[in-house]
Amino acid sequence: xxxxxxxxxxLLPVSAALLCMFFSRLQKNLGSWLVxxxxxxxxxxxxxxxxxxxxxxxxxxxxxxxxxxxxxxxEFVIDPISGILAVLITFISLLGALYSLPFVKDxxxxxxxxxxxxxxxxxxxxxxxxxxxxxxxxxxxxxxxSLSGYGLIALGGKKSMLAAFRYLLIGTIGASLYLLGVGxxxxxxxxxxxxxxAVRAAEFLNYPLFALAVACFVIGFGIKMALFPLxxxxxxxxNYAHPGSAAFIAGCMSKVPAYAMIRxxxxxxxxxxxxxxxxxxxxxxxxxAGILLGSVMALAQYDFRRMLAYxxxxxxxxxxxxxxxxxxxxxxxxxxxxxxHAFMKSALFFVIGGIQYRFGExxxxxxxxxxxxxxxxxxTVTFAxxxxxxxxxxxxxxxxxxxxxxAYTGAEYFYIGVLVVSSLLNAIYFFRILEQMFIQREASxxxxxxxKGKLGLPVAMALPIAVTGIGIVxxxxxxxxxxxxxxxxxxxxxxxx
Amino acid sequence: xxxxxxxxxLAVGVPFLAAILIAFSRRWPNIRETWSVIAxxxxxxxxxxxxxxxxxxxxxxxxxxQLTDTVGWTxxxxxAGMVFAVLASMLWVPINFYSIGYMRCHNEKExxxxxxxxxxxxxxxxxxxxxxxxxxxxxxxxxxxxxxxPLVLHKRNAEALMASRKYLIYTLISGQLFLAGVVMVYCITxxxxxxAGGFLTYEMAPSWALQLxxxxxxxxxxxxxxxxPLHGWLPAAMVAPTPVSALLHAVAVVKTGVFCVLRIIGxxxxxxxxxxxxxxxxxxxxAATSIxxxxxxxxxxxxxxxxxxxxxxxxxxxIVLGAALLSPLSIKGAYLHLVAHAVMKITLFMCAGLIIARxxxxxxxxxxxxSKKLPITMACFTIASLGIAGMxxxxxxxxxxxxxxxxxxxxxPLYILVWxxxxxxxxxxLLPICQMAYFRKDPQEQFREYGEISYxxxxxxxxxxxxxxxxxxxxxxxxxxxRLATMAANAITAGWNGGxx
Numbered sequence: 001x002x003x004x005x006x007x008x009x010x011l012l013p014v015s016a017a018l019l020c021m022f023f024s025r026l027q028k029n030l031g032s033w034l035v036x037x038x039x040x041x042x043x044x045x046x047x048x049x050x051x052x053x054x055x056x057x058x059x060x061x062x063x064x065x066x067x068x069x070x071x072x073x074x075e076f077v078i079d080p081i082s083g084i085l086a087v088l089i090t091f092i093s094l095l096g097a098l099y100s101l102p103f104v105k106d107x108x109x110x111x112x113x114x115x116x117x118x119x120x121x122x123x124x125x126x127x128x129x130x131x132x133x134x135x136x137x138x139x140x141x142x143x144x145x146s147l148s149g150y151g152l153i154a155l156g157g158k159k160s161m162l163a164a165f166r167y168l169l170i171g172t173i174g175a176s177l178y179l180l181g182v183g184x185x186x187x188x189x190x191x192x193x194x195x196x197x198a199v200r201a202a203e204f205l206n207y208p209l210f211a212l213a214v215a216c217f218v219i220g221f222g223i224k225m226a227l228f229p230l231x232x233x234x235x236x237x238x239n240y241a242h243p244g245s246a247a248f249i250a251g252c253m254s255k256v257p258a259y260a261m262i263r264x265x266x267x268x269x270x271x272x273x274x275x276x277x278x279x280x281x282x283x284x285x286x287x288x289a290g291i292l293l294g295s296v297m298a299l300a301q302y303d304f305r306r307m308l309a310y311x312x313x314x315x316x317x318x319x320x321x322x323x324x325x326x327x328x329x330x331x332x333x334x335x336x337x338x339x340x341h342a343f344m345k346s347a348l349f350f351v352i353g354g355i356q357y358r359f360g361e362x363x364x365x366x367x368x369x370x371x372x373x374x375x376x377x378x379x380t381v382t383f384a385x386x387x388x389x390x391x392x393x394x395x396x397x398x399x400x401x402x403x404x405x406x407a408y409t410g411a412e413y414f415y416i417g418v419l420v421v422s423s424l425l426n427a428i429y430f431f432r433i434l435e436q437m438f439i440q441r442e443a444s445x446x447x448x449x450x451x452k453g454k455l456g457l458p459v460a461m462a463l464p465i466a467v468t469g470i471g472i473v474x475x476x477x478x479x480x481x482x483x484x485x486x487x488x489x490x491x492x493x494x495x496x497x
Numbered sequence: 498x499x500x501x502x503x504x505x506x507l508a509v510g511v512p513f514l515a516a517i518l519i520a521f522s523r524r525w526p527n528i529r530e531t532w533s534v535i536a537x538x539x540x541x542x543x544x545x546x547x548x549x550x551x552x553x554x555x556x557x558x559x560x561x562x563q564l565t566d567t568v569g570w571t572x573x574x575x576x577a578g579m580v581f582a583v584l585a586s587m588l589w590v591p592i593n594f595y596s597i598g599y600m601r602c603h604n605e606k607e608x609x610x611x612x613x614x615x616x617x618x619x620x621x622x623x624x625x626x627x628x629x630x631x632x633x634x635x636x637x638x639x640x641x642x643x644x645x646x647p648l649v650l651h652k653r654n655a656e657a658l659m660a661s662r663k664y665l666i667y668t669l670i671s672g673q674l675f676l677a678g679v680v681m682v683y684c685i686t687x688x689x690x691x692x693a694g695g696f697l698t699y700e701m702a703p704s705w706a707l708q709l710x711x712x713x714x715x716x717x718x719x720x721x722x723x724x725x726p727l728h729g730w731l732p733a734a735m736v737a738p739t740p741v742s743a744l745l746h747a748v749a750v751v752k753t754g755v756f757c758v759l760r761i762i763g764x765x766x767x768x769x770x771x772x773x774x775x776x777x778x779x780x781x782x783x784a785a786t787s788i789x790x791x792x793x794x795x796x797x798x799x800x801x802x803x804x805x806x807x808x809x810x811x812x813x814x815x816i817v818l819g820a821a822l823l824s825p826l827s828i829k830g831a832y833l834h835l836v837a838h839a840v841m842k843i844t845l846f847m848c849a850g851l852i853i854a855r856x857x858x859x860x861x862x863x864x865x866x867x868s869k870k871l872p873i874t875m876a877c878f879t880i881a882s883l884g885i886a887g888m889x890x891x892x893x894x895x896x897x898x899x900x901x902x903x904x905x906x907x908x909x910p911l912y913i914l915v916w917x918x919x920x921x922x923x924x925x926x927l928l929p930i931c932q933m934a935y936f937r938k939d940p941q942e943q944f945r946e947y948g949e950i951s952y953x954x955x956x957x958x959x960x961x962x963x964x965x966x967x968x969x970x971x972x973x974x975x976x977x978x979x980r981l982a983t984m985a986a987n988a989i990t991a992g993w994n995g996g997x998x
Contacts, residue, residue: 389669391643392636393564401565401632404677408684416680420673427669431662439653480563488566 017120024113050083058489077133080490100244160240174223181216228290251346284324290317295425330406337399347468369442374456380469385430395475505572591957598953675717693988695767721754739850747842792922827903832982834896
């Protein structure tokens with residue numbers, strides 16, 4: 001039973017998601033609870049697997065699907081980093097699933113069932129992408145994640161159709177580029193298994209076709225992770241996505257392709273390869289541009305969600321420059337930032353979703369007096385904002401710290417300046433919100449879903465907000481454990497030299 | 498000898514816990530203020546209980562947890578830190594009673610948030626005083642920035658909003674630069690524990706890198722210490738309630754800036770390296786200019802708190818200048834002036850606050866004959882003013898004497914002129930206030946008085962005035978600031994006697 005835990009991470013949610021519609025037909029809420037239960041089970045399996053990996057001193061767990069040997073069959077590989085990401089994804093997904101309950105409460109069975117089917121499938125896609133050890137299987141999970149993502153974005157309301165369609169067009173290009181890259185690599189090496197491909201690719205590292213494949217991977221994943229000039233789809237998509245799922249989409253959907261890129265560039269090809277080195281340089285330049293322009297664009301927004309979307313472009317830039325440094329501290333910073341940012345962004349989207357749910361308001365200049373009406377949400381926003389700016393002891397500070405160390409040890413002093421400027425820009429647009437929430441006179445808002453009581457929101461929504469808020473601070477205090485016990489165990493071999 | 502003991506964290510934790518309790522006792526003002534008072538007494542007791550061992554040359558040290566893979570969250574009590582920790586915790590007790598009196602007398606709003614933020618400020622000040630390494634220091638430094646931000650914003654009007662924004666802009670920018678400097682120092686040396694005499698040496702890195710690191714780190718300290726031209730936020734922040742101006746803008750916040758400068762000079766770079774780099778002279782010139790210019794500006798301020806604010810700017814630069822001269826006596830003088838200025842300026846601000854609360858008069862030109870109405874207050878004000886001007890037998894004299902000797906010892910006697918000029922200017926901008934209060938009559942109207950005479954406000958003023966006199970006559974009176982300052986200065990300059998003999 002225990003040895004099948006890696007499989008359960010994807011198998012349970014996928015079954016639950018596919019059965020969801022039938023159960024919803026029987027009883028409206030049955031389907032949603034089935035999906036939530038399956039995500040809980042997936043979370044527990046992910047934790048079990050991660051514990052096993054750590055207990056083994058970081059030796060990856062290989063799970064052979066149907067017991068077929070790797071070069072032929074599909075395998076799941078869970079090393080410390082994919083393990084912690086699987087835990088992260090299932091955890092945020094669980095919070096998001098609870099959070100969505102009040103949003104779909106008044107809808108018919110078809111809507112509820114459909115929503116949770118898509119939600120479950122998106123969780124499956126993300127988990128599959130991080131734990132798979134097969135490049136084509138990764139494509140399948142990428143498409144599962146993307147297609148369900150298009151659906152969830154389209155569910156958001158009036159303007160969301162266009163946003164979803166736009167994302168569908170651009171996202172498909174990204175996925176196709178990835179598939180093209182896989183094709184090239186298959187032509188070169190004749191295998192689809194990642195470990196096998198890494199061994200066999202060694203003799204083709206200076207082939208033009210290899211360079212083409214790397215370019216395809218970087219651009220393909222770049223589109224999916226909304227790396228700077230390829231982010232056009234993202235502000236609209238985050239803005240108009242279904243408010244219940246926006247937190248999960250914004251928190252995790254762009255991080256998973258980033259991790260897939262790490263797999264290819266750091267674990268399979270190695271950063272000492274000239275082609276990969278060149279790709280990382282490009283990544284670094286795009287990251288810097290993304291950080292600066294994303295932050296400036298975020299300053300110009302008055303819609304809270306849109307501001308967060310642009311801030312995501314900037315934060316993805318942090319991850320990009322961390323990878324571009326190509327040394328141990330940069331890598332640690334990037335991975336830690338994937339985790340921290342997932343929490344911060346989810347927390348902020350949970351809060352604005354809650355405000356939207358209760359007052360129908362998303363304009364940041366109409367949030368006056370929110371600290372009286374929704375105390376927990378205001379506290380969570382405060383923690384998330386401090387973490388975004390990078391003020392200790394919140395999690396965001398520590399990822400910035402490792403990025404700074406990486407920048408200095410890699411002699412890339414320019415990045416230090418960029419990080420400092422970006423922190424200050426973050427401070428401007430987040431203190432603007434804090435000022436509104438805590439200081440300004442109460443805005444006259446009409447309650448769409450009136451709520452009395454101390455939490456300010458239904459329990460199912462207040463709980464995720466509180467958990468992510470506490471999580472941001474906890475991540476700061478436990479960052480050292482994540483770094484030494486998990487990330488350092490799973491460092492790619494190239495960085496250990 | 499190092500003693501493993503969690504008392505340093507107790508001193509930090511008690512006010513933090515109090516802040517949480519205060520936030521939950523919003524409905525019961527008396528219970529809320531009780532938490533505040535208990536916290537201040539317990540904190541002072543904790544800090545003082547560590548004093549005997551520190552005076553014997555031992556350290557209390559405790560690591561709560563790791564902050565990053567190599568750096569711990571560590572607090573340690575060395576003599577330099579103890580000077581600041583004892584000072585801040587000692588002054589929090591009287592200012593607490595004063596705060597209660599002032600806030601109630603003035604019917605301020607949002608008192609819960611005020612007391613909670615105040616307690617968090619004190620918690621971070623303790624952390625700053627006892628931080629063992631740069632990262633712990635930075636953590637508390639940023640915490641102080643954030644906790645003092647709502648206090649500046651207290652009035653919630655347009656003026657307070659602009660002042661708080663200004664404050665944030667100054668402090669956050671310098672904080673981020675400081676962080677970049679910390680990263681540089683850490684990557685150069687591989688350590689960041691404060692070491693008396695500094696842990697950087699000339700051979701470790703090219704001199705431009707060391708100079709750059711010094712500049713960006715010292716900027717952070719200079720902003721909070723309001724060295725000109727980085728002082729803009731301090732006069733604006735006078736919009737905060739007066740107890741805040743008294744403790745934070747005369748003792749805690751600005752003194753953390755000065756303390757940061759002293760830590761960087763004495764415990765990161767060290768006098769020897771700084772003398773070799775030569776860049777320290779720029780800091781000395783800036784501080785000297787700042788002393789003179791701010792005193793001149795203070796002459797022209799009619800708003801009482803603003804005049805005191807500019808006086809603060811000048812007095813803080815004394816300390817920075819003392820540290821920048823790098824001689825044992827000047828560094829000792831710097832630590833002593835940290836204490837002296839705190840005791841005197843807190844008295845002046847508390848007097849100003851009492852005048853505002855009782856008569857609603859904020860401008861000096863309105864204070865004709867006020868000593869008839871507030872005789873004790875004005876007596877204390879006069880004593881503190883004389884102290885700032887450097888009169889013997891008051892606390893300000895001891896520190897200035899040491900600073901002047903330090904300038905001679907460093908072979909830069911011209912700086913004595915700066916101190917003499919500034920002492921005369923201080924007399925020129927403070928004593929006319931006393932003269933108006935005592936010898937002039939109000940031409941237009943009688944004073945309207947608001948509220949009853951409040952002993953909660955008057956007694957703390959008398960207590961701090963008494964401190965100013967006692968420490969002036971017996972500098973080494975309990976809690977032995979003089980001995981602590983001597984120990985700190987000797988430790989910093991122990992391994993180096995090249996530059997000043």
